[in-house]
Amino acid sequence: MSESNKQTAKARSPWWAKVMVVVGAMVMLAAGGGAVATQVSVDLVNNAVNNEQLLPDQPAVEADAGSDLEGPLNFLVLGVDEQGDGRRSDTTIIVHVNAELDDVTIVSLPRDLLVDIETCDPACSTKLTSAFAGGDDRSDGFANSAQTVTDLTGVHWDGAMIANFEGFIDLVDELGTIELCPWHEITSIHGDRRTYPEGCAEYNQEEALDLVRQRYGWDWDSDWEEGRGGDYGRQKMQQQAIMGILNKAKELGYHKNPTKAVKLLNGFGEKLTVDLGGMQLADLIVAMREVDPARMTAIRTPSTTQEINGTSYVVIGEGTEHQTASEALWAALRSDTLDQWECQYPEYINSDSKPACATATETASADGGPSEPAAG
Numbered sequence: 001m002s003e004s005n006k007q008t009a010k011a012r013s014p015w016w017a018k019v020m021v022v023v024g025a026m027v028m029l030a031a032g033g034g035a036v037a038t039q040v041s042v043d044l045v046n047n048a049v050n051n052e053q054l055l056p057d058q059p060a061v062e063a064d065a066g067s068d069l070e071g072p073l074n075f076l077v078l079g080v081d082e083q084g085d086g087r088r089s090d091t092t093i094i095v096h097v098n099a100e101l102d103d104v105t106i107v108s109l110p111r112d113l114l115v116d117i118e119t120c121d122p123a124c125s126t127k128l129t130s131a132f133a134g135g136d137d138r139s140d141g142f143a144n145s146a147q148t149v150t151d152l153t154g155v156h157w158d159g160a161m162i163a164n165f166e167g168f169i170d171l172v173d174e175l176g177t178i179e180l181c182p183w184h185e186i187t188s189i190h191g192d193r194r195t196y197p198e199g200c201a202e203y204n205q206e207e208a209l210d211l212v213r214q215r216y217g218w219d220w221d222s223d224w225e226e227g228r229g230g231d232y233g234r235q236k237m238q239q240q241a242i243m244g245i246l247n248k249a250k251e252l253g254y255h256k257n258p259t260k261a262v263k264l265l266n267g268f269g270e271k272l273t274v275d276l277g278g279m280q281l282a283d284l285i286v287a288m289r290e291v292d293p294a295r296m297t298a299i300r301t302p303s304t305t306q307e308i309n310g311t312s313y314v315v316i317g318e319g320t321e322h323q324t325a326s327e328a329l330w331a332a333l334r335s336d337t338l339d340q341w342e343c344q345y346p347e348y349i350n351s352d353s354k355p356a357c358a359t360a361t362e363t364a365s366a367d368g369g370p371s372e373p374a375a376g
Contacts, residue, residue, distance in 0.1 A: 054142045054160040054275035069279060069287040072336040073097040073158040076146050078132065080162055089132035089145055094155065096333055102290040105297045105338050106242070107329070108235055108350075110314040113303065115152055119144040127313065138162070153330040160275040171245055172205040175252065178244035180208060180237065183228075186217035212238045227347060232300065236350045239298035247294060297342065298350040302326045 055076075079091030092109040111129040119134050120126070131148040132141040142162065150156060172178060181200040188194050188210050196211055203211060218233025228236050276284065302325035306315045316322050325345050332341035342349060343357035 050273040052139070052273050052275060054139060054162065054273070055146055055157055055277070069101065069284060071097050071099040071101045073101075074155050074333060075159045075161060076149060076157050077161045077163065078142065078145060080132065080138070089129055089141070092128055092145065092149065094149070094153070094333065096336075096338060097288065098338075099336050100290075101287050102292075103295060103297075104288075104291055105299060106239065107299045107301065107333070108239070109149065109301050110231075110235075110303060112305075112312065112314045113301065114308075114313040114315050115148055117144070117148050118151060119147060153333065155330065155333050159277055159279065162273045172208050175245065175248045177202040177204050178208055178241060178248050179203075180211055180240050180244055182211070182237070184220060184222070186211075186214055188214060189216055208241060208244075212241050227300075228350075235300060236298075239350050242298070243294070243296060246296070297338070299329070299338075299342075300348050300350050302329065302345070302348055 073096070075095040075097075077091075077093045077095055078089040079093075080089050090111050092111065094107040094109070096105045096107065097103070098105075109128060111127065113128040114125060115128050115131070116125050117123065117131050117134070119131065128145075128148065131145040132138075134144045135141050142160065146157060146160065179200055180203050182196050182198055184198050186196050188196070190210055190213060194207075194210065196207075212234070214237070215231050215234040218229055220229075223229040223233055301314075301316070302322040303314045303316050304322060306313055306317075316326050325348065328341055328344070329348075332338045339357075
């Protein structure tokens, strides 16, 4: 890739974009579990985070307290920056929970993704982040974003969440350290320009925050060849941080200690606003108690960068392989067949966990069997 294209591919979102917007929700789901439900007041859990109607026009899930919830479920999660007079969403993530409620996939949509926004006056095509800026308040902004993503993907929402960046700081401080795994050495462009080595290590709050800020250091030829150059590399590192938080919470026994679990809930609660329709948070925690953070899959939207009239956008591209892959991704979200999509498009998986089909294929090949699944 040319130097000019590399520069274009470096998205201009704030450093905390895509960092920990689902951590509050996912820690509550993956690390809360039965201990919270059986030993702590249900009201205490349900009131641990802010509750607000974010999806006024979406059908709510009807569920009485204590009832069994059914999947699959799709949540829209926005990471927002509401400092000063402006309002924007720098992170848009679809959180998909499978029918069995034991597997979670997170799909990141770039803030600069070129989309049609019907709520513009008149309707317009611009960056996804602009959808949240529309309307009189953040409820209007969320509704605009939700409709825009639904128009793009055909996915309708069972719940919604808004998170603020301070939650990441609080959670890393609460847990002590998290594991991050840079795939090559990278030197920070901030502060004392510390160099982080290749490979997995434990990072404290300050180090983790600095490392997930980086995007300019992901500029090796291999980064661009493997689809993780510039801001795509930052997305992958930030998704690693999500997994690191969840794994550390489980390692430290938050799923077994109700006091610690509720402390974590309360620590993030002020930075997280949820709309679960007819669902109760305590019921959702119990229903998803079998979720294993180590098996969560992170996916990036099939796309590339393009400069249009002097402005850098992320585009899917009509008639391209990215369009074929993205349309298949939206269909898989709607039909709960992401496992099949992952087998067909493994190049868009950011997490290190491999789909079951890849593992099975590798095993068969090592045993001298067919390298491809047998037909019919």
